[in-house]
Amino acid sequence: xxxxxxxxxxxxxxxxxxxxxxxxxxxxxxxxxxxxxxxxxxxxxxxxxxxxxxxxxxxxxxxxxxxxxxxxxxxxxxxxxxxxxxxxxxxxxxxxxxxxxxxxxxxxxxxxxxxxxxxxxxxxxxxxxxxxxxxxxxxxxxxxxxxxxxxxxxxxxxxxxxxxxxxxxxxxxxxxxxxxxxxxxxxxxxxxxxxxxxxxxxxxxxxxxxxxxxxxxxxxxxxxxxxxxxxxxxxxxxxxxxxxxxxxxxxxxxxxxxxxxxxxxxxxxx
Numbered sequence: 001x002x003x004x005x006x007x008x009x010x011x012x013x014x015x016x017x018x019x020x021x022x023x024x025x026x027x028x029x030x031x032x033x034x035x036x037x038x039x040x041x042x043x044x045x046x047x048x049x050x051x052x053x054x055x056x057x058x059x060x061x062x063x064x065x066x067x068x069x070x071x072x073x074x075x076x077x078x079x080x081x082x083x084x085x086x087x088x089x090x091x092x093x094x095x096x097x098x099x100x101x102x103x104x105x106x107x108x109x110x111x112x113x114x115x116x117x118x119x120x121x122x123x124x125x126x127x128x129x130x131x132x133x134x135x136x137x138x139x140x141x142x143x144x145x146x147x148x149x150x151x152x153x154x155x156x157x158x159x160x161x162x163x164x165x166x167x168x169x170x171x172x173x174x175x176x177x178x179x180x181x182x183x184x185x186x187x188x189x190x191x192x193x194x195x196x197x198x199x200x201x202x203x204x205x206x207x208x209x210x211x212x213x214x215x216x217x218x219x220x221x222x223x224x225x226x227x228x229x230x231x232x233x234x235x236x237x238x239x240x241x242x243x244x245x246x247x248x249x250x251x252x253x254x255x256x257x258x259x260x261x262x263x264x265x266x267x268x269x270x
Contacts, residue, residue: 003075004227005029005068007059007112008082009052010037013131013179015044016220017079017227022050024228029072031057033082059108069115074123077227078116080109080130086145087203088190097190098145105149110156117164124168129227130157132173134237137246138258141266142195142202161234170232174223177242178206178213198266205265214239 004021008014009030018030018041028050032038035056045052057068059082069075084104086097113128120126135143136150154173161171192199219238226236237243248257 002026002077003029003073004077004079005031005072005075005112005116006079006081007031007057008033009041009054010034011040012216013176013220013223014079014081015041016217017081017223018052019044019048019050020220020224021077021079021227022052023048024224026077026228027053029053029055029068031055031059031068031082033058059112060103062111065108065112066115069112074119075116076120076125077127077129078112079223079227080112080128081223082108083131083133085143086190087142087199088144089142089195089199090144092190092193092195093145098148101145101149102152105146106152106156109153113157113160117169120169121164121167126169127172127227127232128157128169129172129174129223131223132175134175134177134242134245136173136175138249139262141262142199158234172226172232172234172236174226174236174238175242175246176214176219176222176238177245178209179216179219179238180210180213197268201266201268204269214241 004026006014006018006021006028009018010032018028022028022045030041030052032041032054033056038054041052041054055068057064059065082104084101086101088097109130116126116128130153132150132154135147136154139147157171157173164171222236222238237246248261252258
């Protein structure tokens with residue numbers, strides 16, 4: 001039996017990842033922050049004809065995370081998918097705003113990963129997949145706190161990967177671009193203040209991007225592949241758009257390519 005834990009499965013990429021893994025015969029513990037929001041997941045599982053072990057987990061609750069891992073038994077695959085967005089530039093953001101992003105998008109991932117590592121290392125096998133974002137490679141206007149946390153988690157995983165590889169543990173990150181899901185519904189938006197014109201320009205562009213975004217089901221196929229492939233690699237993008245956008249930064253040695261593109265995002269329309 002192969003056991004996977006997937007976080008953030010009430011909708012979007014997490015939901016379809018849980019279903020996709022179960023379809024491949026993987027036993028899946030699918031976590032949701034609020035059990036009352038698991039109806040869509042249950043319906044999708046029923047439609048797909050698969051069984052999921054659905055459990056409540058606030059990934060920022062360290063004690064709850066430890067209890068889940070202790071109760072789950074040997075974990076073969078961990079998919080860190082739970083996350084939250086935020087819109088605001090640094091002057092608009094409080095320390096609490098910054099900490100919230102770090103807690104959800106970085107510290108909770110580090111915590112869960114640390115909890116499963118001893119068992120994976122001792123058994124000589126395991127796969128850790130973290131859904132980050134193209135925002136983990138390319139800083140974006142009014143996504144300061146979000147991108148900072150995603151940059152941090154990518155650095156963490158890239159540093160961890162070569163250390164645990166000799167023990168049979170593979171580490172991967174998956175970078176989606178815009179994905180059509182309810183993710184944006186929970187995005188915290190700071191008051192615009194003096195940045196109102198630039199923030200509205202950014203929001204208008206974001207609305208256009210998400211209107212033609214990749215489907216969550218399509219993006220989840222890449223996560224499932226990263227979690228199950230016999231030919232693992234560290235960095236995955238979920239679409240050609242994600243490849244192009246992440247490539248702005250990954251090949252941008254002096255930083256001019258990224259700033260040349262993103263500066264246009266905050267220019268008001270004609």
